[in-house]
Amino acid sequence: MTGDKKSKTRLPGFSIIEMLVVVAVFSFSILILSQTYLSFIRLSHRTANSAVVQQDMRFVLEYITRMARHTAIAYPVPPGSLEAATSTLTLSGKDQLDWIIKLSEAGDALCGDSSGVKCLLVSGDAGVNWAPITSKKVNVEKFQILVRPSQTPFMLQGNAYLNNQQPYVTLLIKMTYMAPNDRETVSLEAQTSISSRVYVR
Amino acid sequence: MLIVLFIIALGLFAVVSLIFSNVALQEQDADQIVATNLAREALEMVQNMRDTNWLLGDRPFDYGMLVEGAVSAPTPVVDCTVVPVWDGGAIPAPFFDATPNDLSQARVYKQGVEGYFTNTVTATSTEYQRLLTLAPICEDPNNSANKAVAEGACACPPAGFPTYTKRIGLRAKADVRWLRKNRQRNLTIYGDFYDWR
Secondary structure (H helix, E strand, O other): OHHHHHHHOOOOOOOHHHHHHHHHHHHHHHHHHHHHHHHHHHHHHHHHHHHHHHHHHHHHHHHHHHHHHHOOEOOOOOOOOOOOOEOEEEEOOHHHOOEEEEEOOOOOHHHOOOOOOOOEEEEOOOOOOOEEOOOOOEEEEEEEEEEEOOOOOOOEEOOEEOOOOOOEEEEEEEEEEOOOOHHHOEEEEEEEEEEOOOOOO | OHHHHHHHHHHHHHHHHHHHHHHHHHHHHHHHHHHHHHHHHHHHHHHHHHHHHHHHOOOOOOEOOOEEEOOOOEEEOOOOEEEEEOOOOOOOOOEEEOOOOOHHHOEEEEOOOOOOEEOOOOOEEEEEEEEEEEEEEEEEOOEEEEEEEOOOOOOOOOEOEOOOOEEEEEEEEEEEEEEEOOEEEEEEEEEEEEOOO
């Protein structure tokens, strides 16, 4: 009888069910918190990547705008003419040395160590030396240059000029930050046009 | 215990709000870059047309913008809200279309082949709208120090008025409007273009 009484006495502590519930709630909370934390980290990376792309886009647009405004476009000798749309802009610099801005090949060593990245390269000595003007992990997916008119308006042929349109450059760029995670990849596409301020006639 | 939880929740809420507002501002910044360059492009087209008119030499500097009709006897336009017509291909030289009267009629599209942004109607529309409003800059012919922009008008007052009758330039206002998460954003820039080099 005494033994029966002892076995019915409840000892202080938690039952197995209570323990399981607590562990389940705790694990679930940790899971939610870690997912939220990872999402915030991703958002933070995405924001930082976006800032880099925007900074590059601003810089490149302003750089090319200034160059195209105040430097004459290097037209081919007539009857040659510029192509409809290219990924190279050539401007006539001082001492017969052209300024060239072009899109690199994928994986060009000048673009940094990220494989497959295309960057924008600039040369101030007619293509002898090149330097990148975009960041290492920013891939320039599109760099389209359209110059109109396609022949120079400043050259006389016979008694008439080849055309009467002030040179005009349109620039379309798309840049993407190459992040290891797709959700942290950011793209930006912008376009502007520049009317040349070089008045020869 | 409740107070501690409240303080922790408040701190977390602040951090989360900061992160989300940062992301929203970044997106807004990206749109702003596109809009600024679209607006600048519209002003550059005005400049290019003025310079091209100079090269042609047989017409006023604002021909195709504030005046139209015969080159020898141009007349003021009736409507001075215009959109640039240009698509980088079939229409290589920009000109202006006065049909749109407000931004809702001036949608920006993506041209199909090369993907240029253009006001010319194509299959792919964007969130952006772009409109140019032109106004003459008028001078007092008796005193060149006195100038005024004839806001809301497409021409300077006719001869015989006491002041500001001589058209010496034009003011172009480029408006760009776009939607981001159902919120409307606007950007406006101005440029003054005179009939002198």
